[in-house]
Amino acid sequence: MRVREKPQFKTLYGYLRMEKELLGKYTMPGIGFGTLGNTGDAGCALVEAALAEGYRYIDTSRYYGNEEAVGRALARSSVPRGDVWVTTKLLHPRTPPQPDLRFELDKSLRLLQTDYVDLLLIHWPRPDVSLEWALGEFAALRAQGKARTIGVSNFPTALLRQALGIVGDLAANQIEYHPYLNQRPLLYLMRERDLVLIAHSPLARGKVLDDPVLQEIAKRRQLSVAQVALRWIVQQERVVAIPGAQNVEQLRENLKVLDFTLTNDEMTAISALARGTRIVNPKHGPAWDPA
Ligand SMILES: NC(=O)c1ccc[n+]([C@@H]2O[C@H](COP(=O)([O-])OP(=O)(O)OC[C@H]3O[C@@H](n4cnc5c(N)ncnc54)[C@H](OP(=O)(O)O)[C@@H]3O)[C@@H](O)[C@H]2O)c1
Structure with missing residues (x-):
């Protein structure tokens, strides 16, 4: 059953309605x-600007090499730490073993200048790392209060089922999700098991911005194409989005998607755009679900 809070809170530019997904006693924006x-x-300044907007x-990872910059922004911002959902990730195949x-989470916490993260994710499934061991360690860190919730990223259906067999109450799976990539089997499994689908690369790194269907809806509704694509994502039950941005204008535009709704016909038309486009598809990736 969908439970979504819509409280208002004050930003520098007025009141914003912020939809949130409930995860036990925690809420994910x-x-x-x-x-x-x-x-x-520059990264620090943009994170600080994002908080002010x-x-x-804020979504980061050890692999991104910016936990220190994010930590500085969190420390400088007037927004209290307790009001911000901070996600980091470990175990990227291209990070040192x-x-x-x-020890690694303690290092992240030091860099992020915080006592806990709201969500700790396994960045990628890794055949060279025991899933049982990694999730067991994550669960222990959650029990210690260093990670409020734990989950995985880039896990297709079979691997997610395996992970849930080890820790039954994972909070989220962060996967590529945008109008050009159908992730329905995963989405349905996540809803069934009460996980949140965190849509990474939600604009397909800009590829969806030239789409004529999205452009037509954007023109008719006087929105930007990015806003239409992001709204299609966040309007779905148990789905949130973490778009990237290069400047404050993009940050501001992308946040405004919580202010309007798409019609059922618009949602259906956008869902029909799926064509199996996968932007993040490295050699170390798992066997994906058929798209
Ligand atoms: N778990 C994982 O393995 C994984 C993998 C990839 C990403 N992620 C996460 O997902 C986040 C988003 O992914 P992403 O940044 O790669 O892709 P994205 O969100 O699909 O695309 C972001 C890019 O689109 C453009 N853009 C953003 N807002 C715009 C707007 N309003 N209008 C026009 N263009 C706009 C900007 O690039 P230009 O201005 O240069 O066009 C921006 O850098 C990442 O930052 C990361 O946190 C996770």
């Missing part, structure tokens, strides 16, 4: 700022 590529001082959800996950 419906839209977040994905910080891949936003490093150093009203974002209450991480045999001591307790």
Whole structure:
């Protein structure tokens, strides 16, 4: 059953209605700022700007090399830490081996200048790392309060079922999801098991912006194409989006998708655009669900 809160809170620019997905006693905002590529001082400034604009959800990873920049922004911002959902990820196949996950999370917490993350994710399934071991360590870190919730990323259906067999109450699976990629089997499984689908690369890194159907809806509704694509995502039950942004204008535009709704016909027309386009498809990726 869908339970979605719609409280209002004040930002620099007025009141914003922020949709949230409930996860036990915690709530995950419906839209977040994905910080891949936003490093150093410029990355820090953009995260700070995102918080000032009203974002209450920041997505990072050890692999992004920007936990320190995100931490500085969180520390500088006037937004209280408790009001921000912070996700980080460990175990990316291209990071150095991480045999001591307790040590690694402590390092992330130091860099992020916080005592806990709201969500800790396994960045990618890794055949060279025991899933049972990794999730067991994550569950222990959750029990210690260092990660409020735990989950996975880039897990197709079979692997997600396996993960849920090890820890039954995972909070989320962060996967590529946009109008060009149908993820229905995963979405249905996640709804059944009460996980949140976190849509990464929700604009297909800009590929959906030239789509004529999205452009027509955007023109008719006086919205941007990015807003239409993001609204299609966040309007779905148990789905949130973490678009990236290069500047404050994009950040601002992307946050406004919580202010309007698409009609059922518009939602259906956008769902029909799926064509199996997968932007994030590295060699180390798992066997994906058929698209
Ligand atoms: N778990 C994983 O393995 C994984 C993998 C990939 C990404 N992610 C997460 O997902 C987040 C988002 O992914 P992403 O940044 O790669 O792709 P994305 O969100 O699909 O695309 C972001 C890019 O689209 C453009 N854009 C953003 N807002 C726009 C707007 N309003 N109008 C026009 N263009 C706009 C910007 O690029 P330009 O201005 O240059 O066009 C921006 O860098 C990442 O930051 C990361 O947090 C996770």
